[in-house]
Amino acid sequence: MIGDVVAKPGRVALLERIQDLREQHRIDLAVMNAENVAGGFSITPTLADQLFQSGIDVMTSGNHIFDKRDVIPYIERNGRLLRPANYPPGTPGAGLWVGEARGVGVAVVNLIGRVFMGTADDPFRVANELVNSIPADVRVRLVDMHAEATSEKSAMGWFLDGRVSAVVGTHTHVQTADERILPGGTAFLSDIGMTGSYAGVIGMDKDDVIARFTSVTHRRAEHSVGSVRICAAVIDVDDETGRAREISRLSLPHES
Numbered sequence: 001m002i003g004d005v006v007a008k009p010g011r012v013a014l015l016e017r018i019q020d021l022r023e024q025h026r027i028d029l030a031v032m033n034a035e036n037v038a039g040g041f042s043i044t045p046t047l048a049d050q051l052f053q054s055g056i057d058v059m060t061s062g063n064h065i066f067d068k069r070d071v072i073p074y075i076e077r078n079g080r081l082l083r084p085a086n087y088p089p090g091t092p093g094a095g096l097w098v099g100e101a102r103g104v105g106v107a108v109v110n111l112i113g114r115v116f117m118g119t120a121d122d123p124f125r126v127a128n129e130l131v132n133s134i135p136a137d138v139r140v141r142l143v144d145m146h147a148e149a150t151s152e153k154s155a156m157g158w159f160l161d162g163r164v165s166a167v168v169g170t171h172t173h174v175q176t177a178d179e180r181i182l183p184g185g186t187a188f189l190s191d192i193g194m195t196g197s198y199a200g201v202i203g204m205d206k207d208d209v210i211a212r213f214t215s216v217t218h219r220r221a222e223h224s225v226g227s228v229r230i231c232a233a234v235i236d237v238d239d240e241t242g243r244a245r246e247i248s249r250l251s252l253p254h255e256s
Helices: 007-024 045-054 071-077 123-133 150-160 206-214
Strands: 031-033 058-060 096-101 104-112 140-146 166-170 187-189 194-197 228-237 244-254
Touching: 007 045, 007 194, 007 228, 007 244, 031 140, 045 058, 045 071, 058 104, 104 123, 123 140, 123 150, 140 150, 150 166, 166 228, 187 228, 187 244
Parallel strands: 031 058, 104 140, 140 166, 166 187
Antiparallel strands: 096 104, 194 228, 228 244
């Protein structure tokens, strides 16, 4: 799974490296968080198609997914682009994808936290409902918990331990170092980190972000340029049991 891909620097790095990464790490299913792809805010249909064609299988998202209005009809017709499942009823798109990877049934769930994240339904209740709805023979199950609070992500990991293959966090754009396999066989990582420019503040121009904290007349932040890294987590899952065998973090420098 690939952490939040931010703007052109992250997008270009991923497009240039995805096939190499898939081959090097023998990736059967490539999942990325796409909520920051277009200039740092949401994604466009054109960019989504480009990423899918490059080797991405499923995209999750978060609180910025609907910042671009043209994503609405796209997310309604393309089930591989997910939005948080615990958004209000009637929200376009879906938060669960069930399919196959090399003949093995797989499921991807997208959730959003509620601590410092705005209005959303209870992610724990929705997670429970979705996991129970996945066919029993689909044992490989991945969960993107898009949340600010480490405690909320960790709680979700324990809540789903033994029922999903992995719970990984996104949103903070800062990779954590707490990867582990929980007792029930669920791989956990609080935050995958960001794929994008580290020359600014979580992928955005540092002067623009500083202005947000120091001025009431600031402009919307533009993405930063330079010092690009690709952050991801490689998760090895037993096809028959759905239990994770290993989780490894990646934080790779990239030059175009």
